[in-house]
Amino acid sequence: MKIQHLVNVSGGKDSTATYLLAMESGREFRAVFADTGNEHEWTYEFVATLHEKTGGPKVETVRADFAARLAKHREFILEDWPKQGFSAEKVARAAALHTPTGNPYLDLCLLKGRFPSRMAQFCTEELKTIPITTQVVGPMLRSGQVLQWLGIRADESANRRKQSRFNRHESGSMVWRPIFRWTVDDVWAMHRKHGIDRNPLYDHGMGRVGCMPCINCKKSELRAVADNFPEHIDRIAAWEGLVAETSRRNSATYFPALTDPTDSDRPGTYSGIRQVLEWANTTRGGRQYGMFFDEQPGGGCDSDLGLCER
Numbered sequence: 526m527k528i529q530h531l532v533n534v535s536g537g538k539d540s541t542a543t544y545l546l547a548m549e550s551g552r553e554f555r556a557v558f559a560d561t562g563n564e565h566e567w568t569y570e571f572v573a574t575l576h577e578k579t580g581g582p583k584v585e586t587v588r589a590d591f592a593a594r595l596a597k598h599r600e601f602i603l604e605d606w607p608k609q610g611f612s613a614e615k616v617a618r619a620a621a622l623h624t625p626t627g628n629p630y631l632d633l634c635l636l637k638g639r640f641p642s643r644m645a646q647f648c649t650e651e652l653k654t655i656p657i658t659t660q661v662v663g664p665m666l667r668s669g670q671v672l673q674w675l676g677i678r679a680d681e682s683a684n685r686r687k688q689s690r691f692n693r694h695e696s697g698s699m700v701w702r703p704i705f706r707w708t709v710d711d712v713w714a715m716h717r718k719h720g721i722d723r724n725p726l727y728d729h730g731m732g733r734v735g736c737m738p739c740i741n742c743k744k745s746e747l748r749a750v751a752d753n754f755p756e757h758i759d760r761i762a763a764w765e766g767l768v769a770e771t772s773r774r775n776s777a778t779y780f781p782a783l784t785d786p787t788d789s790d791r792p793g794t795y796s797g798i799r800q801v802l803e804w805a806n807t808t809r810g811g812r813q814y815g816m817f818f819d820e821q822p823g824g825g826c827d828s829d830l831g832l833c834e835r
Contacts, residue, residue: 527669528672531662531665531673545581545716555661565737571725589629595632615775622770634768636771640777640780747805765798779798
């Protein structure tokens with residue numbers, strides 16, 4: 526039976542190089558992008574026009590839908606929270622916010638009553654892996670074998686170096702990492718070979734392409750977001766207020782507790798994105814501003830499907 530090929534596209538450099546490599550192979554393939562609802566507009570444009578620039582297949586977009594889960598949890602809030610002593614005003618407001626906003630990332634956080642973190646990085650699974658698996662890979666498997674092409678390189682992180690180039694995924698598909706041994710220079714060379722300009726976010730201080738900003742971003746990346754795209758900081762600040770109203774503890778911050786070391790001075794209260802941004806412009810543990818800023822260790826999604834690029 527004919528093998529069906531699927532390339533996962535994030536809008537970043539590595540998945541773009543993988544898409545171009547699939548084109549060079551001469552194989553027929555599909556490409557898919559998972560829209561989290563927390564992406565930069567340049568990434569949406571880059572993904573939407575990739576086929577026009579390359580002559581390859583149009584990238585299909587999938588989005589998570591939390592309408593049913595929000596409705597079920599709304600019923601739980603209305604029934605259970607009054608028994609736990611929450612005020613009628615708190616219950617009514619939280620229940621009212623359990624209505625789909627049309628933004629998957631925000632809907633997921635309203636449902637959870639919190640934002641994801643490194644220790645609970647549910648964003649990748651809920652917003653990318655599950656939608657791609659259920660909406661694209663699952664239906665494809667009914668017609669035969671599926672091989673997913675992943676833009677993962679070994680030198681991205683220690684965890685990614687441990688991955689194999691080829692393995693079976695729990696979805697039932699097979700996964701292949703064709704650029705696993707490539708360097709970043711190889712990736713840019715592939716772009717130049719096909720005359721493809723890279724996602725412009727890389728030219729504006731972004732070390733990764735994905736959520737804007739990613740919960741694992743470095744201090745320098747957060748500063749770059751604030752300097753170049755302050756409207757995205759405003760959006761996250763507004764989201765923090767909304768998600769806090771669906772939280773049992775009346776607090777929800779985009780970055781986890783103790784991201785800002787000064788949180789330890791205020792037990793029980795955590796810094797919102799504006800406070801963390803203020804800290805990102807300091808050195809010496811957040812106590813002093815400097816001309817050249819130290820960077821916190823960068824993290825990133827280590828999904829075996831490589832759905833977040835770093």
